[in-house]
Amino acid sequence: MLKSKMKWKFPKEQNDLSNLNSNKFSPLIKELLLQRGITSDEEAEEFLSPDLNNLHSVNLLADIEKATERVHKAISANEKILVYGDYDADGVSSTAIMIKALQELGANCDYYIPNRFTEGYGPNEEAFRAAHAHGCQLIITVDTGIASTHEAAVAKQLGMDLIITDHHEPQEQLPDAFAIIHPKCSPDYTFKELAGAGVAFKFAQSLLGYFPKQYLDYLVIGTIADLVPLIDENRILAFYGLKALSVSDKPGLVAIKKVCGISGDVNEEAIGFSIGPRLNAVGRLQDADLAVQLLLTDDQDEADKIADQVQSINQKRQKIVSDIVKEAEEMVASRDGQGVIIAAKEGWNQGVLGIVASNLVRKYDRPAIVLSILPEEGIAKGSARSIPAFDLFSGCMEIRDVFTQFGGHAQAAGMTLPLDNLEQLKTELNDIIHQQLRNEDFTQEVEVTKTIAMPEINEALVEEVGQLAPFGMANPKPVFHIKEIPNDARKIGANKNHLKMQFKEQNKTMDGIGFGFGDLYDHLSPKTEVSIVGELNINEWNGFRKVQMVMQDMKIDEKQLFDHRGAKQFDLTHYVSTNGDHAAVTQTLSSNNTYFDNVHPVAYDTDIRHLKNVHNLFLYDLPQDLKTLQSLIQQLNPLNIHVCFHLNDSVFMKPFPSREDFKWLYALLAKRQQIDINKEAAMITEAKAWTHDKLIFMANVFFDLDFVKIENGVIQLSNNPAKKDLTESEVYQERLNRAEIEKTLYYSTYDELKSWLLECMNDRHTLEEELVYGL
Incomplete structure (x- = not known):
């Protein structure tokens, strides 16, 4: 048996499909739509066929007409306009949209992105005063500003008008700005989940007086990279934005696609895993201006050079993250009893600590806080990420006094605190987590869409599922479950750290690819059904197309036999987990036997009643009789049996006298x-x-x-x-x-031995039933 690493959540069965027209939609599509809360033909048509005509009117956004009039007035008077953005992919995309729109209108404009390390997030007073000193009369924020009450007051004091366009959570007190364009501050605007780039795009549309489809390629980068829900307007904008990005001839976008190795159609994964991280990397390590320059340049040679710089920065970012993750993991010697992981060290780059925290959460299934220690200031500053079961924001707000600065939401946060408060943070947050969560909450979850059989899997199925793209938040890519016997399995990759399995049934084949699953190879036994969950896609190589499943998790429900007979050297390391007991059986106990702490050496004649929940039973020596082994197996009832017999002097192979x-x-x-x-x-x-x-x-x-x-x-x-x-x-x-x-244990075939051992298991269950029902 092999336990899954995640909790698999299967959907409730949809019995009533009557509201969806069966002539228009396949049973699978209807099931997927119903899982997304789409219950009528009209809703289904809108979802499957995104239409720009279904976008909401920009005039429903509060203050947008007022803000539009003010910008046109500034342009007419040749006032200096400053676009103030953010340093992430959404922020630089928003900045590019707004600058391009203003330039098209002939505005006297420039942009400003704060430095993550010296200025921090959002507008700041010093930057506003510098803008005023350079003659700026109007500031437009994009993807930021909704919490900047002090900076808004500074702008007003200096005589500058401030237009805020943002999508982050409004605070109790709104800034006293000339105008605030924000879906959540607009009662008449029914869709509240636009990205920062989406809000900037809407404002650009109002300024230009027409739908600016030429900026959809910028828009889709910010929308997908910022992980906003891909439903309603975001789905429509992302759908057409991906088409626009696929054919975009903007030099910067051509260059960034090239360094990402993207050709042809661009999908949401290309943005989420390639384009977005590279644009984000710039602001994580230095000023994000370079990313804006890449998006805005009209010169292809310049764009190529900047893209190469961005690529280099991203590679440096990856190395920094890898190094910090390694150091942080070494600090996490044991997670026993820990509700939260806290890692802190001087010299860690603050810009990547959120990524490091995410890595720790994935590995340890615990909320993680990663901090850079600044000894000269006596503080620690960094980021935190959480697990689905724990609201990090609410939990930390219960101990708000521990921090000098704190902000975020349920799954992510940023914080600054005195060094003296580190131990207090760990102790108090641990207490809160243990009060709220159970042991099973410290496990990742995967939402499984449907169980399917091998004969159902083909290219047509993958293309059918593709009708629901683009996938993202609130519209996840379907995750399918199959249970089959692989006809081949092997480790792949330069470091052999990936797993590839092939499944075949009724002349249909499918590959299962598990990235980082290489360590599970040793847990596969012959002719054993495995359950895997993952996403289906089509792998195309040298013109050959084949359906494959990218695995997210794997488990084996049946008890397994692992055959190591005849091997002179056998390494337990691959099979011994840190939880549960394991038993290694020899004829006699010896002080020379060296095992792991939770591997118990036992002899055939020793008392084994103390061993419970035995995961692996390792059989090294043959028993004196088969009944002794039968009894041992029935008592231990192991999940897996490893036969490690090695004979130097075989009786069976010697001729027996007649x-x-x-x-x-x-x-x-x-x-x-x-x-x-x-x-x-x-x-x-x-x-x-x-x-x-x-x-x-x-x-x-x-x-x-x-x-x-x-x-x-x-x-x-x-x-x-x-x-x-x-x-x-x-x-x-x-x-x-x-x-x-x-003959039975050493010279039998694998199937014969497995059958004999399973019979031992079945005899145990029969004995248990007799005992229970006999009483």
Whole structure:
């Protein structure tokens, strides 16, 4: 058996499909739509066929007309306009949209992105004062500003008008700005989940007086990279934005696609895993201006050079993250009893600590806080990420006094606190987590869409599922579950850290790819059904197309047999987990046996009642009889059995004398009265083509039955021996028994041995039933 790493959540069965027209939608599409809360034909049509005409009117956004009029007035008066953005992919995309729109209108404009390290997030007073000193009369924020009450007051004091466009959560007190364009501050605007780029795009549309489809390629980057729900307007904008990005000839976008290795159609994964992280990397390590320059440049040579710089920065970012993750993992020596993981060190780059925290959450299934220590200031500053079961924001707000600065939401947060408060943070947050959560909450979850059989899987199915794209928040890519026996499995990758399995049924094949699943290879036993969950896609290579499943998790429900028979060296490391007991069985206990702490060495005759929940039973030595092993298996009831037998001297492979052989030897003794084995063994074995072992065995059987006496190698016939059958000899029976043990446990085929062991398990269940129902 192999336990899954995540909790698999299957959907409730949808019994009523009557509201969806069966002639228009396949049963699978109807099921997927119903899981998304879409219950009518009209809703289904809108979802499956996104239409720009279904976008909400920009005029429903509060203050947008007022803000539009103010910008046009500034342009007419040639006032200096500053676009103030953020340093992430959404922020730089928003900045590019707004600058391009203003330039199209002939505005005197520039942009400003704060430095993450020296200025922090959002507008700041110093930047506003600098803008005023340079003659700026109007500031437009994009993807930021909704919490900047102080900065808004500074702008007003300086005589600058401030227009805030943002999508983050409004605070109790809104800034006193000239205008605030924000879906959540607009009662008449029914869709509240636009990204920062989406809000900037809407404002650009109002400014230009038409739908600016030429900026959809910028818009889709911010929308997908910022992980906003891809429903309603976001779905429509992302759908058409991906089409626009696929054919975009903007030099910066051409260049960034090139360094990402993206050609042809661009999908949401290309943004989420390639374009977005590269644009984010710039602001994580330095000023984000370079990312804006890339998006805005009209020169292809310049764009290519900047894209190469961005690529280099991203590679540096990856190395920094990898190094910090490694250091942080070394600090997490044990997670036993820990509700939260806290790692802190001087010199860690603050810009990547959120990524590091995410890595720790995925590995340890615990909320993680990663901090950079600034000893000269006496503070620690960093980021936190959480698990679905724990609201990090609410939990930290209960101990708000621990922090000097704190902000975020349920799953992510940023914080600053005095170094002296680190231990208090760990203690108090641990207490809160343990009060709220159970052990099973410290496990990742995967939402499984549907269980399907191999014959159902083909390219048409994958293309059908693709009708629901683009996938993202609130519209996740379907995760399917299959349970099949792989006909092939192997480790792949330069470091052999990935797993590839092939499934085949009714002339249909499918590959299962598990990135980072290489360690599970050793947990696959022959002809065993495995359950995997993952996303289906089509792998195309050299013009050959094949359906594959990218695995998210795997488990095996049945008990397994692992056959290591004959191996001189066997490494337990691959199989011994940190939870549960394991047992290694030898004939006799020896102080020379070295095992892991939770691997218990036991002999066949020792008391094993203390062992519970045995995950793996390692059988090193053959038992004296099969019933002893049967009893041991029934008592331990292990999840998996590893047979590690190694024979140096096999009884089964030695020839067993026939009754005629015994008769001939006895007749020789009767004729000669005695035989000197030391002198005559070679002559006898050569004459009969026997082995020396065979001759000695027959002599010992005769001795055991009192047929002969043996002294100093001389066999002498006994006087008037009692008549006995050969089978009455213990020596004879022991050899038969040993041969049967070897035949059953060592020389049997894998299938034969597995069948015998499973029968032992079944006998245990039968015994349990008899005990229970007999009482």
